[in-house]
Amino acid sequence: MIRLLIVDDHTVVRSGVRVEVGDAFDIVGEAADVASAVPAILALQPDVVLLDVHMPDGGGRAVLDAVVATAPAVRFLALSVSDAAEDVIGVIRAGARGYVTKAISGPDLCEAIRRVHAGDAYFSPSLAGFVLDAFRGDARGLDPELDQLTRREREVLRLVAAGYTYKEVGAKLAISGRTVETHAAAVLRKLQLSNRRELRRWAARRHLTL
Amino acid sequence: MHIRTRWLMVLFGLGVVPVVWLVLVWNTTPPPWPVLTADFIAVVGLLVGPWLVLVGRRFVRELRGDREAGRVYSRILIVTAIIAIGGPLAGATVGGLFIEDVPGATAGVAVFSILAATLVALVGAVLFPWMYLLTRSVTRERAARVRAEERAELAAHLHDSVLQALTLMQKQADNPAVLRLARRTERELRAWLYGGRSEVADDIAGAVRAAVEEVEDRFAVTVELVTVGTGPLDARSRAVIGAIREALTNAAKHAGVRRISAFVEVTDSEVYAVVRDRGRGFDPATAAGVGRRGIADSIEGRLRQYGGTATIRSAVGDGTEVEVRLP
Numbered sequence: 001m002i003r004l005l006i007v008d009d010h011t012v013v014r015s016g017v018r019v020e021v022g023d024a025f026d027i028v029g030e031a032a033d034v035a036s037a038v039p040a041i042l043a044l045q046p047d048v049v050l051l052d053v054h055m056p057d058g059g060g061r062a063v064l065d066a067v068v069a070t071a072p073a074v075r076f077l078a079l080s081v082s083d084a085a086e087d088v089i090g091v092i093r094a095g096a097r098g099y100v101t102k103a104i105s106g107p108d109l110c111e112a113i114r115r116v117h118a119g120d121a122y123f124s125p126s127l128a129g130f131v132l133d134a135f136r137g138d139a140r141g142l143d144p145e146l147d148q149l150t151r152r153e154r155e156v157l158r159l160v161a162a163g164y165t166y167k168e169v170g171a172k173l174a175i176s177g178r179t180v181e182t183h184a185a186a187v188l189r190k191l192q193l194s195n196r197r198e199l200r201r202w203a204a205r206r207h208l209t210l
Numbered sequence: 211m212h213i214r215t216r217w218l219m220v221l222f223g224l225g226v227v228p229v230v231w232l233v234l235v236w237n238t239t240p241p242p243w244p245v246l247t248a249d250f251i252a253v254v255g256l257l258v259g260p261w262l263v264l265v266g267r268r269f270v271r272e273l274r275g276d277r278e279a280g281r282v283y284s285r286i287l288i289v290t291a292i293i294a295i296g297g298p299l300a301g302a303t304v305g306g307l308f309i310e311d312v313p314g315a316t317a318g319v320a321v322f323s324i325l326a327a328t329l330v331a332l333v334g335a336v337l338f339p340w341m342y343l344l345t346r347s348v349t350r351e352r353a354a355r356v357r358a359e360e361r362a363e364l365a366a367h368l369h370d371s372v373l374q375a376l377t378l379m380q381k382q383a384d385n386p387a388v389l390r391l392a393r394r395t396e397r398e399l400r401a402w403l404y405g406g407r408s409e410v411a412d413d414i415a416g417a418v419r420a421a422v423e424e425v426e427d428r429f430a431v432t433v434e435l436v437t438v439g440t441g442p443l444d445a446r447s448r449a450v451i452g453a454i455r456e457a458l459t460n461a462a463k464h465a466g467v468r469r470i471s472a473f474v475e476v477t478d479s480e481v482y483a484v485v486r487d488r489g490r491g492f493d494p495a496t497a498a499g500v501g502r503r504g505i506a507d508s509i510e511g512r513l514r515q516y517g518g519t520a521t522i523r524s525a526v527g528d529g530t531e532v533e534v535r536l537p
Contacts, residue, residue: 016378
């Protein structure tokens with residue numbers, strides 16, 4: 001059973017998540033702030049951490065910065081009510097492998113946790129939208145050295161943004177579910193590793209710091 | 211009185227000329243005392259005067275309404291003038307009365323008093339206002355920063371408390387009225403938190419959002435909207451938005467589910483939108499009669515006019531998907 005740790009400063013949210021996914025996963029612990037989350041993650045070594053983006057003292061980003069290097073086996077799924085771009089892209093670039101909003105349904109959340117645990121990326125519709133937005137810019141004057149979304153990756157993201165599951169995306173594009181996951185992983189890698197000019201420009205346009 | 215700053219700088223440059231002249235002349239024939247005094251007055255007047263005017267003007271502009279500072283400034287100017295004029299006069303009087311026919315003494319006192327006046331003018335009328343303005347702008351900046359921090363803190367708090375609660379309410383409430391209220395409050399709060407979103411939607415993304423909100427409120431459904439990019443509103447994009455609104459309305463009315471997904475991407479080359487539900491769907495082959503009218507007229511018709519296309523896919527029990535493209 002996947003071992004899950006919930007980090008959220010709201011008791012209501014933590015208990016809500018417990019109710020929704022408690023049957024499917026082994027919830028090994030909860031943490032309510034950055035200071036207690038870091039030692040809890042290092043001590044418990046959960047499979048997946050469900051991480052609130054907005055917390056006092058730096059939020060999910062601070063937790064990620066503190067433990068990603070020392071606990072490489074732990075996967076992070078960011079959970080937030082925020083739809084502010086800097087929060088979304090910020091935690092993903094800090095190492096989270098997926099992002100869901102708190103309005104997500106229980107089954108979808110379970111699916112996201114499983115996917116992240118399996119080493120895949122989980123793009124919720126809003127995250128897919130942000131990535132598309134960040135990697136916008138058209139084919140004119142493209143620097144071949146820069147990571148660019150391929151046409152297929154773009155199509156996958158569009159369908160995810162439109163609310164399709166990976167399986168449905170595969171069916172629509174006549175590719176296997178596994179291939180959809182490969183595309184998603186590639187997009188995540190580009191997003192996390194690239195220091196691309198375009199991403200910076202996008203951030204500057206939105207007055208963000210990544 | 212308004213003297214251009216450039217002319218002030220020219221005057222300042224002129225002030226250097228007597229200095230140069232003095233240096234050149236000093237070694238050959240030292241000029242007589244009255245000439246020396248006059249030269250000295252010219253130098254000091256031309257060098258310090260422009261600064262007084264410059265700072266004074268700025269000071270007056272910045273401190274309009276601040277009476278106390280203005281009073282202090284004018285007092286300093288008066289003191290400066292008294293010392294500058296009174297010194298040479300006193301020197302002349304003293305020299306004339308007591309030390310008969312010693313122009314050196316007169317000139318000495320005059321030079322000394324002019325130097326003193328310059329010092330007072332520089333410190334009082336240039337340095338003091340300058341420092342005053344500096345500290346004031348620092349204080350203002352600090353106040354602005356404190357205000358911004360307070361606002362950010364408040365926003366973070368609202369975000370963490372109220373927004374969370376509203377989201378949970380929407381997830382768990384079954385009462386449509388509660389749902390609607392929670393949704394509207396959340397929307398208003400988000401608009402305030404993330405700022406900048408004007409009440410009047412003047413771009414495609416804003417107009418789509420407005421259409422979505424309208425449908426959400428009317429049918430008590432939740433539309434998960436994702437927009438990428440945006441563009442100006444014109445007749446063509448209005449047609450797309452009309453089609454999206456119609457697709458959303460159909461889904462809300464007929465699909466029998468509370469959750470609809472909508473995706474709108476605006477690129478340089480086209481506007482692409484997908485509206486999708488996981489509701490009961492319909493059989494396109496049998497629904498060609500009366501039921502098709504709405505779709506045909508308001509979605510396909512609108513778009514065909516501008517060279518766009520609409521693809522509607524549906525199957526019974528498998529939801530409906532409306533795909534709209536407008537190059």
